Amino acid sequence: MTKKGRYGKYGGQYVSETLMSALIELESAYTNVSTDPQFASDLTALQAEYAGRETPLTFCPNASGKLGCKIYLKREDLVHGGSHKLNNTLGQALLAKRMGKKRLIAETGAGQHGVATAIVGAALGIPVEVYMGEVDMRRQALNVFRMELMGAKVIPVRCGTRTLKDAINEALRDWVANVRDTYYLIGSVVGPHPYPLMVRNFQSVIGREAREQVIRKERRLPDAVVACVGGGSNAIGIFYPFLSDDVELIGVEAGGKGINTGKHSATLCAGDAGVLHGTLSYLLQDEQGQVLPTHSISAGLDYPGVGPEHAMLKDNRRVTYAAVNDPEVLDAFRFLSRTEGIIPALESAHAVAYVMQNTERFDKDDIVIINLSGRGDKDVAEVAAMKVCA
Amino acid sequence: MGRIEEVLTGSKSPVFIGFTVAGDPDKTTCVRIARALIAGGTDILELGVPFSDPVADGPTIQKADERALGAKTTPATVFAIVREIRTESDVPIVLLTYYNIVYRRGIERFYREAHDAGVDGILIADMPVEESDEVCNIASRRDIAPIFLISQTTSDKRIKKIAAKARGYLYLVAVLGVTGVRDEVSGRAIDLLNRVRRHTSLPLAIGFGISTPEQAQIWARAGADGVIVGSAIVEIVERNLKDPDAMERELKEYVTDMKKALIRDHLP
Numbered sequence A: 001m002t003k004k005g006r007y008g009k010y011g012g013q014y015v016s017e018t019l020m021s022a023l024i025e026l027e028s029a030y031t032n033v034s035t036d037p038q039f040a041s042d043l044t045a046l047q048a049e050y051a052g053r054e055t056p057l058t059f060c061p062n063a064s065g066k067l068g069c070k071i072y073l074k075r076e077d078l079v080h081g082g083s084h085k086l087n088n089t090l091g092q093a094l095l096a097k098r099m100g101k102k103r104l105i106a107e108t109g110a111g112q113h114g115v116a117t118a119i120v121g122a123a124l125g126i127p128v129e130v131y132m133g134e135v136d137m138r139r140q141a142l143n144v145f146r147m148e149l150m151g152a153k154v155i156p157v158r159c160g161t162r163t164l165k166d167a168i169n170e171a172l173r174d175w176v177a178n179v180r181d182t183y184y185l186i187g188s189v190v191g192p193h194p195y196p197l198m199v200r201n202f203q204s205v206i207g208r209e210a211r212e213q214v215i216r217k218e219r220r221l222p223d224a225v226v227a228c229v230g231g232g233s234n235a236i237g238i239f240y241p242f243l244s245d246d247v248e249l250i251g252v253e254a255g256g257k258g259i260n261t262g263k264h265s266a267t268l269c270a271g272d273a274g275v276l277h278g279t280l281s282y283l284l285q286d287e288q289g290q291v292l293p294t295h296s297i298s299a300g301l302d303y304p305g306v307g308p309e310h311a312m313l314k315d316n317r318r319v320t321y322a323a324v325n326d327p328e329v330l331d332a333f334r335f336l337s338r339t340e341g342i343i344p345a346l347e348s349a350h351a352v353a354y355v356m357q358n359t360e361r362f363d364k365d366d367i368v369i370i371n372l373s374g375r376g377d378k379d380v381a382e383v384a385a386m387k388v389c390a
Numbered sequence B: 001m002g003r004i005e006e007v008l009t010g011s012k013s014p015v016f017i018g019f020t021v022a023g024d025p026d027k028t029t030c031v032r033i034a035r036a037l038i039a040g041g042t043d044i045l046e047l048g049v050p051f052s053d054p055v056a057d058g059p060t061i062q063k064a065d066e067r068a069l070g071a072k073t074t075p076a077t078v079f080a081i082v083r084e085i086r087t088e089s090d091v092p093i094v095l096l097t098y099y100n101i102v103y104r105r106g107i108e109r110f111y112r113e114a115h116d117a118g119v120d121g122i123l124i125a126d127m128p129v130e131e132s133d134e135v136c137n138i139a140s141r142r143d144i145a146p147i148f149l150i151s152q153t154t155s156d157k158r159i160k161k162i163a164a165k166a167r168g169y170l171y172l173v174a175v176l177g178v179t180g181v182r183d184e185v186s187g188r189a190i191d192l193l194n195r196v197r198r199h200t201s202l203p204l205a206i207g208f209g210i211s212t213p214e215q216a217q218i219w220a221r222a223g224a225d226g227v228i229v230g231s232a233i234v235e236i237v238e239r240n241l242k243d244p245d246a247m248e249r250e251l252k253e254y255v256t257d258m259k260k261a262l263i264r265d266h267l268p
């Protein structure tokens, strides 16, 4: 990060005036806890005793044989709640508690971040309200039930495209109205500073563990690390500790029905610079600067923006960004389930699909770590209804 | 002196600032709406540039943005509307926009086109003073007043920073929350007006939630230099979408009533 809250030219704080005091308060609270050993030990204890960290780095002999390289999965699907999202919500909820906030609000797409927020709300005793697009509530009905079971209130969002982008809009509108006692617990490395920084730091535990684990097992660094990119939190979480290593980093976006059809969510592959939800980053937009509707088979990647640090890492070419399309994702969903007995979230299946599509890029001895950001139970009903997975 | 300053210094009573979304429900009707607002006595006209994701706005203005975008309103349309109003009126015109619209067009180009069309001020809803250096420099070169929001949560330190960069007037946000009609006037907003007054001699206009003559009078008595009405105007537009003649009549009557309420000598 060069200037405060900036990643190259990207990042910043593009919010309405009412939220500025909240961001200033948040930044100072976060700065305080980030050097506080008590906060660190509280968080580490919760990660170990409650969330189930560290997560395994699983070698996959069957998939390795089929794909012609050494495949390891970083098992964020085994984190309590079923995805990496809890890494972030635990950190932010502890912070909210320190700040004396009385209420947590969140947005959710796939429902995984909503579930992870509902979990911390129940565990730490803070009321939770989750904004969720009506379309996503239908796609991810199981997660709506889970959130409500844990005491969170799920508020349907009926404006705009009724997906993740509009859920964030509504959460921001709620925050402006209730800014004094409400904490907005954002679910990815998006939004205004300090969110991209804070969420990245909370998610970096993934990469720190993976780096140590692979060195322990293989006595060397991997050749490539692959992760799916929606807002970009699981990807930056695993990439960040490898940034200064000689390791290829690959972020995989949702190609949807194909980038040329316009029905996709491949922000870094097909977008350009723009400002949405408080940050300057890549954005899917039309000529006039209106944000475009997106499509992805996975609700968690269905977002027209992306974290500003990824925008910088694309421009400086440290990370390679690619896209895979819905049918390839379904193949990967089936492939990993059959070959390894691990059902990936449709989001994470994008990363698996990339490796399946690009086997020629890897040699037999190459070590490839795929970030398995979540488990696929939430997607089973939806995929079954498509009848393409039989 | 610019048109905004002229109007504000020339008026003994608080001014009426009327907002509508440019291109809502379409270009032609929007020009008629602007004409009706001006005929009723609107002192400063604010035009919202429609955006797909208006996070500072409540449902009424969100829907107006959708109607305007449905009618294919672009910044070029907005400037064409301003030019058309300029052929018949010298009313100061302020654009309210979100930053991506400006960024996408190019800040230089947006402000040049705005200036050429006859725009007097621009408020970017999601541009806090900390991010505004480049925009303010360009605005000043184009002789366009950068208008800023101040809210109940703005600290005294930031009020000073904002007042140092703002021109024209300061836009005080009367409520915590998004745009939309509210029933009550909060005491905290009156405190805000007094607090800001201590730091600046810029005119103070207050908006968000104001719709009735009684509310306008509360602000006039509290010493506001202007009241801003948006959602209440857009609601009249929305109610009369099928009958533009009735829309025009109702808008003009509404503004006339609000203006009457603001005349200093009439204050109860």
Ligand SMILES: Cc1ncc(COP(=O)(O)O)c(C=O)c1O
Binding pocket: A083, A084, A109, A110, A111, A112, A113, A187, A188, A189, A228, A229, A230, A231, A232, A233, A234, A235, A299, A300, A301, A345, A347, A348, A373, A374, A375
């Ligand atoms: C399992 C899983 N992976 C990835 C994502 C995408 O988010 P991010 O790119 O922030 O990791 C989501 C979002 O809901 C998710 O549920």
